[in-house]
Amino acid sequence: MLRTIAEINEKIRRGQAVVVTAEEIIGIADEKGVERAAREIDVVTTGTFAPMCSSGAYLNLGHTAPRMKIGGGRACLNDVPVYTGFAAVDVFLGATAIPDDDPRNKIRPGHFDYGGGHVIEDLVAGKDVRLEATGYGTDCYPRKKIETWIRLEDMNEATLFNIRNAYQNYNVGVNLSDRTIYTYMGVLKPDLGNANYSTSGQLSPLLNDPYYKTIGIGTKIFLGGGIGYVAWHGTQHHPDVLRGDSGVPKRGAGTLAVIGDLKQMKAGWLRGVSFIGYGVSLAVGIGIPIPILSEEILHYTAVKDEEIFAPVLDYSEAYPQRKPDILGEVSYAQLKSGKIEVLGKDVPTASLSGYYKALEIANILKEWIGRGEFLLTEPVAPLPGVEAGIEFKPLRERPIE
Amino acid sequence: MREDIAISRRVVLHFPPSLADKPIMCRLAKDFDLEFNILKASITPKEEGLLVVELSGAAEDYENGTRYLSGVGIVIQPLSQDVIRNETRCTHCGACVVLCPPGAFVIDPVTRRVEFDDSKCIACGVCVPACPPRAMEICF
Numbered sequence A: 001m002l003r004t005i006a007e008i009n010e011k012i013r014r015g016q017a018v019v020v021t022a023e024e025i026i027g028i029a030d031e032k033g034v035e036r037a038a039r040e041i042d043v044v045t046t047g048t049f050a051p052m053c054s055s056g057a058y059l060n061l062g063h064t065a066p067r068m069k070i071g072g073g074r075a076c077l078n079d080v081p082v083y084t085g086f087a088a089v090d091v092f093l094g095a096t097a098i099p100d101d102d103p104r105n106k107i108r109p110g111h112f113d114y115g116g117g118h119v120i121e122d123l124v125a126g127k128d129v130r131l132e133a134t135g136y137g138t139d140c141y142p143r144k145k146i147e148t149w150i151r152l153e154d155m156n157e158a159t160l161f162n163i164r165n166a167y168q169n170y171n172v173g174v175n176l177s178d179r180t181i182y183t184y185m186g187v188l189k190p191d192l193g194n195a196n197y198s199t200s201g202q203l204s205p206l207l208n209d210p211y212y213k214t215i216g217i218g219t220k221i222f223l224g225g226g227i228g229y230v231a232w233h234g235t236q237h238h239p240d241v242l243r244g245d246s247g248v249p250k251r252g253a254g255t256l257a258v259i260g261d262l263k264q265m266k267a268g269w270l271r272g273v274s275f276i277g278y279g280v281s282l283a284v285g286i287g288i289p290i291p292i293l294s295e296e297i298l299h300y301t302a303v304k305d306e307e308i309f310a311p312v313l314d315y316s317e318a319y320p321q322r323k324p325d326i327l328g329e330v331s332y333a334q335l336k337s338g339k340i341e342v343l344g345k346d347v348p349t350a351s352l353s354g355y356y357k358a359l360e361i362a363n364i365l366k367e368w369i370g371r372g373e374f375l376l377t378e379p380v381a382p383l384p385g386v387e388a389g390i391e392f393k394p395l396r397e398r399p400i401e
Numbered sequence B: 001m002r003e004d005i006a007i008s009r010r011v012v013l014h015f016p017p018s019l020a021d022k023p024i025m026c027r028l029a030k031d032f033d034l035e036f037n038i039l040k041a042s043i044t045p046k047e048e049g050l051l052v053v054e055l056s057g058a059a060e061d062y063e064n065g066t067r068y069l070s071g072v073g074i075v076i077q078p079l080s081q082d083v084i085r086n087e088t089r090c091t092h093c094g095a096c097v098v099l100c101p102p103g104a105f106v107i108d109p110v111t112r113r114v115e116f117d118d119s120k121c122i123a124c125g126v127c128v129p130a131c132p133p134r135a136m137e138i139c140f
Helices: A005-013 A024-032 A034-040 A116-124 A295-301 A332-336 A355-370 B025-030 B059-071
Strands: A019-021 A043-045 A048-051 A056-060 A074-077 A080-082 A090-094 A129-134 A145-150 A158-165 A172-174 A181-183 A186-188 A195-197 A220-223 A226-233 A256-261 A270-275 A279-287 A289-291 A309-314 A329-331 A339-342 A345-351 B006-015 B035-043 B049-058 B075-078 B083-085 B105-107 B114-116 B136-138
Touching (some): A019 A355, A043 A355, A080 A090, A080 A116, A090 A116, A116 A270, A116 A279, A172 A186, A220 A256, A279 A355, A289 A295, A329 A332, B006 B059, B025 B049, B025 B059, B049 B059, B059 B075
Parallel strands (some): A019 A043, A172 A309, A195 A345
Antiparallel strands (some): A043 A289, A048 A279, A056 A090, A056 A158, A074 A129, A129 A145, A158 A256, A172 A195, A220 A279, A226 A256, A270 A279, A309 A329, A339 A345, B006 B049, B006 B075, B083 B136, B105 B114
């Protein structure tokens, strides 16, 4: 081991830590070699900014007088329903929730202009939102109805808790059918009209730590413009997939559950997004520092777009029908060139993940560490790795007789 | 059309109800030697007309032609004033790049920033609902 996290933190406190982004490290490792780069560099910062649907926030609204049990009742914020199956005034606001009267896909494609992701953005922006709730009334909680404005600062706790973020690699979506389709991978034009992808590639946190050697439970991160932590592995965490050189997954693999105080986050890094014909979501900004504890870890962080491959999937048939067929593999360097070849045809590419913003996040995190404001944490437990043998199970239906 | 000092501008013309049924555009060709390419045309329920056109011709003819349009009561705005990207909402993801028919969105290969070239925009509106953070606005 070259250094410990405690030693890196000591350097951060003294303002002497050498911090570079996951983009900068590529050139440095090429020029100096992994061994020398690993001796000189203490931390590599990563970043990603993309729609992440399994995001949400739990909120404690505070008690009214007389008291009201919203728990088990119904509640909406700006008409967006929140989950109330907790105690009296705790609710959970999910990123993809939409108002009951949203027409959805009744006339395709639906527009999905406003939903849970937008409420989160509005709360973080300090805006008033309309709380409407009904309860059934009890002896200890007699009140049955409330309509009031509320804002983030009025709440006791407002905690962003995203149960699956920062997917380690993802599909490239295309459309083989003869009609436009509207997906969570964006608008896919017919007959291979475009190919959409959604990771920040060489900047992406888990693509820079493919075997979760430094990122674990308790890792302190940039989350939504503020500070957050890795809470657990995310849902669908599935490390045991096809991997290429240096162990970089060639399919969607690891995921993170992350948590942080919404009150110190910033609206620019939590952005409500609408996918025409699909629904709403929340674009989340995440940045994770990787301590260079060994040459091996530095080698992982020097991964470049040319070395990261993603599978191309047909979202008109293979994906919806859960067929395993892929149409090929392409590198992020090819994807970023503006076109890829699929079935012998040149297909223009577009991203749903903002690399420009991801780089901004990696740079902000680099500045925070450089200024001595952000210390690294030792994970309290590792994320399950390949050896855990986690199986990604489909839902096997058992008909109810 | 004289080739030497040709200019080409994309403009939005707002017709008051009194002019919506009058032959106006043909006079640009006949009297002012201007070419026009209609990108979009509509009449509102109140019978106001809206025409998005590309006007091409000699600089002097363009001046005279647009002066004529203003004179008869048509409000002229550059198209770039009416199709706007909300810079704070744009996340530079690039979802728009492959959908825009005239290719008005371009990704800078180095910074990966998405640049919007409003001079290429034809105000078709495809980008508006397709932009996930809804950063594109058409104001007419």
